[in-house]
Amino acid sequence: MRLGHRERALHRILGRIGDLRDANRREAYQQLRRLAGLRYMGELVEEEGKPMFVLEDYLEHDTFGPVLARNLEHERNEGKREGALQLVQRGLAKRFGEVPDSLLQQLSGLTITELEEVNFRVCTANKPEDLLN
Numbered sequence: 001m002r003l004g005h006r007e008r009a010l011h012r013i014l015g016r017i018g019d020l021r022d023a024n025r026r027e028a029y030q031q032l033r034r035l036a037g038l039r040y041m042g043e044l045v046e047e048e049g050k051p052m053f054v055l056e057d058y059l060e061h062d063t064f065g066p067v068l069a070r071n072l073e074h075e076r077n078e079g080k081r082e083g084a085l086q087l088v089q090r091g092l093a094k095r096f097g098e099v100p101d102s103l104l105q106q107l108s109g110l111t112i113t114e115l116e117e118v119n120f121r122v123c124t125a126n127k128p129e130d131l132l133n
Helices: 006-018 022-038 042-059 064-096 101-108 112-121 128-132
Strands: none
Touching: 006 022, 006 042, 022 042, 064 101, 064 112, 064 128, 101 128, 112 128
16 A cells, blocks of 8 residues: 555555455454554545445345345345346247247236246247146
8 A cells, every 4th residue: 555545545455345245254354454553544444345244234124134135135135036027038939039028917917936847848849838737
């Protein structure tokens, strides 16, 4: 951190740390704090780095934690379901060409497990309508 603009350099480093996965982020942040202490920048790192862990602090909260964790899990599952739906739609389009809107609407109401089963049936179905039977 011999750079002329310590704050700017710190923001760049914190930005890179923020892009890491949870476990790696904590470890990298702890290493930065140790190094910053040697450079008399410990307070600055504490001040600038605190917002990075606000969500994690809330997840550990007795009241908010379980609610936030459920919401995060729901969002993850919804993202997985959307991905599975897109995979099925792409497979259908590649195999059968134009897919009827009514079938797409039916598919959008299926669970992840049901969409995975439909995805396997795409390979053996004779027509798009056979997928849901």
